[in-house]
Amino acid sequence: MAEKLRATPLLDELEKGPWPSFVTEMKKSAAKNPMANDQLGILEHSYRDKIGHWKHGGLVGVMGYGGGVIGRYSDLPEEYPECAEFHTIRVNQPAGWFYTSDVLRKLCDVWEKHGSGLTNMHGSTGDIILLGAKTEALEPVFSDLTEMGFDLGGSGSDVRTPSCCCGESRCEWACYDTMKFTHELTQHFQDELHRPAFPYKFKFKMAGCPNDCVASVARSDMSIIGTWRDNIQIDQKEVAAYVKNGLDIDADVTSRCPTGCIKWDGKALQIDNTNCVKCMHCINTMPKGLAPGKDRGATILLGAKAPIIGGALLASVLVPFYDMEDAEDIYELAEEIWDVWGEHGMNRERVGEFIQRIGLGNFLEQIGLEPEPEMVMHPRTNPYIFFELDEEG
């Protein structure tokens, strides 16, 4: 059915210019879908009065799940009745965000049938976002999705949809199989993902190497980043070729090594691997010449988050080197952490804040890990040590 598009003089400005226009996208849907058309109208309204027109969502969702749907109602239901209910469905993406044209079309069909026709490919956490459904459409969408093999992602105080870089599927630097691990982890924690039971959200992100192409160190409660322990692999001939082809190896590579452990003597590259901190820079600059070592695994870090409410955190080192062959043990580690955090964490306290509150030393004790100097930038500078009372000198 063809719709008469809402007038959008302000938004029309955003159809100009070389970058793909979300307004054009909205109009594409709006042309066929009354919900998308009203959504276009309400956005133009926001552009006019410089204010959003969405209210807090109520508790909407699908049966038996506590997450996966973000409820949303507009505050102008009379003017834009078709998008008065405009819920978002978070659909768990396949690991690595790979699709075939077939499966994409099937997703589109489901969404054409039940929703606004608008999507986000993808949400910041990694989900496929289906944008704009009425309450009554939720169960049918869910049933059609599971039918074609998809399931919902996380929302609320649960495990959030894990995501990962493409890793071994398309990158020569991956130190473990991020996609396999992510898929299996997601399958393993289906219950934790769908039924919020934590003090707050818990995100996993997996990156194959220290370049961290999925920003895990900044955006996940548990960040698993590939690394290696042995020597960087060097192909001296290829290195020499880079130099010959114009790479200023002193200015751009060796002088940029954070520990100065790499030297070029005009002929060969020497790396003092005991002082390499696995930053990736030299490898990044010469992908043909250098590669991570062969003894590979990952560093596990904990506690990244956005600023609400104690300030943003980057993740901090929990396990300096983890052999990803025993990847299953990470499930146990995660469960150990959830037990402690679940019992002692406060409502809306992310695990990173929780660790800061109780102290990393105590936290390690409770989850049964030994303290290691790799976990800190430096030892304490203040003398306020909680010596234990039974330690009589």
Place this chain on the structure above:
Amino acid sequence: MAEKLRATPLLDELEKGPWPSFVTEMKKSAAKNPMANDQLGILEHSYRDKIGHWKHGGLVGVMGYGGGVIGRYSDLPEEYPECAEFHTIRVNQPAGWFYTSDVLRKLCDVWEKHGSGLTNMHGSTGDIILLGAKTEALEPVFSDLTEMGFDLGGSGSDVRTPSCCCGESRCEWACYDTMKFTHELTQHFQDELHRPAFPYKFKFKMAGCPNDCVASVARSDMSIIGTWRDNIQIDQKEVAAYVKNGLDIDADVTSRCPTGCIKWDGKALQIDNTNCVKCMHCINTMPKGLAPGKDRGATILLGAKAPIIGGALLASVLVPFYDMEDAEDIYELAEEIWDVWGEHGMNRERVGEFIQRIGLGNFLEQIGLEPEPEMVMHPRTNPYIFFELDEEG
């Protein structure tokens, strides 16, 4: 009068070895002075039972002064009656700790007459410490001291005895006259030094250059450190001579410059002075070849302290460059600070803690200084800005 020395089998061990022995010093005094002899005994007692034997001091002092004396009583008055009262007198040292033999002898005479004969040359803050006097001796000591031109130092919540490096008197790097400034400052603030009226102590320390030989950045509420704005003075001939005489100028100088702004091309030293951060390292390594620039002054920093009770602080930049020709204006700046801190500071809250509590931005506003980026390591990372309400957008 000759004393029979207390038996000190444990302390006697500390008369061995090449380093000057404080036990020997104590015995020297103890041989003539019963107070020092009992002090020797009580220390041996402490060595035996591994515990100190001093109690909190009461309020002792000299008439009209609120500071300068640290009262001290022993908890073993019966066993060591002569040092049952063992107060310390803090005497304000001459700036730079210069003495003549004459004046030293006069000090000794006063102390022989009234006290234990033991001293610290000097205390950590800088005072001459006269160690061990009875309450009744305090006024007489004071009167003899002032007679020969000395006065008491600070203690309690007052200006503490200012101290400084030897500066221009014996150092080629001094960027202002630390001793003159310290003497005049001390004279100017006699009232604030002798009559505690602040929330807590306030220390001044003056260093002639960024080497900070008086540790002012760590140990003073107001730290005034000499620096310069123009180019480092270079004597290329002398630089070349250092190199010729074996200085490894690349390893030891240029590669150690924190901003990499200094280069040696085999013949001449080039400094990109716009990127010099006045660290002193290159100058330190070649005192004949390099010297601070000619446009000299000081950076004023605020707020260093030991850890009680919020953790130790280093001082932070308050005035990036101050022309020490107008040194007098610093008195006004200090008074401005004391007014604000005096009014809003809590009891036992050092000025550094106070600034952290109210925020450096607010503090600057209250003392009437403009914010400058040199005052911070970097701008804020959290988004919690207290926008002012009258600033309607």
Place this chain on the structure above:
Amino acid sequence: MSTPAPRKTDIGPPHYEQFLPEVIKKNYGKWKYHERPKPGVLLHVGHSGDKLWSVRAASARLMSIETLRLLADIADEFCDGHLRFTSRNNVEFLVVDESKVDPLIERLNKEGYPVGGTGPGITNIVHTQGWIHCHSAASDASGVVKSVMDELFPYYDGSKTLPAKLRIAFACCLNMCGAVHCSDIAILGVHRRAPVIKHDQLRGQCEIPSTVSACPTGAIRPTTVDGRETVEVIEEQCMFCANCYTVCPAMTLNDPVNDGLSIWVGGKVSNARSEPMFSKLAIPFLPNNPPRWPETVAAVKNIVEVYAKDARNYERVGEWIERIGWPKFFEMTEIEFTKYHIDDFKHAGETYKRSLHFRQK
């Protein structure tokens, strides 16, 4: 009437393997190196010698199913229907036949999904919902992103390059779903007015104790209005974090005049050379000026251009600023340094300059 199929739950995502092209299955974990043959194209070469061209195209992230179907058709035409999305919401077409690369690029450009975003330059902006879908938004997301990317487009399509990757992120409120806290340049929606309390709504929807305790600065306290229990806000203590609003919808912060955007710089997440860093405040406030937010676009462009001119190869924005020093950054960008730039939150003291290591002016 057919009997309904049994309800499926907890099946998790489909297995990725079924969506991978053959060349990937074969070379999985066995890639040798990559090259960037041209802007927007990555060439990965396997130890086997196999080659894979990934052609990266722009996307508005907000996409109609019409567009998804178009992309599916294009994928069928050029690469057996194989495509993926990136962690920054670009689309990558996975091509094994080199001869299809250029025609694919041409087609994508024609359809309005230009190719680029690889190597040292600017790629897609990670962003959030804004006025499209979120109740918290202090600004729109998509409109600002579109306006900025239009202006910076030459750094996307490769007609201009930068010293290093420059990652921009956008979040429409302090919750920072766009994870702007670690971006080279971040644009962040901010409120600047204390919550206006809808007392009637509050009575129905909120618990007073949890609303009071939601406030990190203690600005909210219980009170009575018209004889009924509610809360009030001590405005001077409010830092506009909106945590109260998350907990209680009656504490509204949205404001047409005082909401707007702030600009942050110098964050990163990679471990390359330097450790991950937070973004730092550059500009505390710019007005909401739809549809094209010219002040914000100009501010971002200015920073990009100053950086482009002054930074060294492989030097991310934060690394560049650490080298030249913050005073120089403010001087070169002609951005005013104000008291708002000086941290006054929990660890503020840790950001004060505690040495003489700065350039004298």
Place this chain on the structure above:
Amino acid sequence: MSTPAPRKTDIGPPHYEQFLPEVIKKNYGKWKYHERPKPGVLLHVGHSGDKLWSVRAASARLMSIETLRLLADIADEFCDGHLRFTSRNNVEFLVVDESKVDPLIERLNKEGYPVGGTGPGITNIVHTQGWIHCHSAASDASGVVKSVMDELFPYYDGSKTLPAKLRIAFACCLNMCGAVHCSDIAILGVHRRAPVIKHDQLRGQCEIPSTVSACPTGAIRPTTVDGRETVEVIEEQCMFCANCYTVCPAMTLNDPVNDGLSIWVGGKVSNARSEPMFSKLAIPFLPNNPPRWPETVAAVKNIVEVYAKDARNYERVGEWIERIGWPKFFEMTEIEFTKYHIDDFKHAGETYKRSLHFRQK
């Protein structure tokens, strides 16, 4: 009977100028450079060509007036009675006649005040009162300092040198009068037992509210004992800071068994090369073992020797550790890393490692 002289107050310290030797008055502010002709001797040369030899001698800081008189006599004999003390409590004799330098050194060595402490090595230890005079002390100061300096003496008198200056400080309690918070190596007295409360004394000498509020962790609360008001301490919340004791003498922390010493490393205050840094915890606890504290002496010596072997020229202890990394420091010194090393105070989170930048083992 003579009338008493009018009482003088607020005269301040004597003017330094009267104590300066002529050569200093003449060259004040006009020194050109200095050299270190031999250990313990500095030669300053003025633009005028004038020369001043400063001969630096050790001191126990705690000095009898007998010794001060001896030093005065020596000064008279070798340098017109001119001497000064340094910011680290050494004595410097200010000599203008070069021929007197060596005899002076000989004399000082003979009298037991050996010459040294200049250049890259170890100079006098800044320290505090300890059991000599302070009520707070968790250990003696002078005894530990003497024991350490005896052992490290070769680094003082120049028979051994170090890569750079190595500054040691000692403080006998957490008040840190020795300012150990920024030293290459610091020795710090620590209590490890919660305050024992002398209830009788408390009633007479302390205010209960101020005692309660003195505790930064809230470990102290009001209670009644034998029907009278006093306080109690929740032991698990006590971090042994002794702030309560400073405020109320009845809260005693001194303990013969549990008091002892901790070792800290890597602080500095100069701006040379790196910015000033705090000292960091190396060893949480070593027992009080008078008269010579062998465990502490051995611990300090070990750190000095590992540093001496591994550090580069002009590399202070903290700079060396930053280069090699803390894990390596613990490995090389064979010091155990424990949970006590992990900060858990106010800004603890700022010390966690938030990157992959470390050496894999």
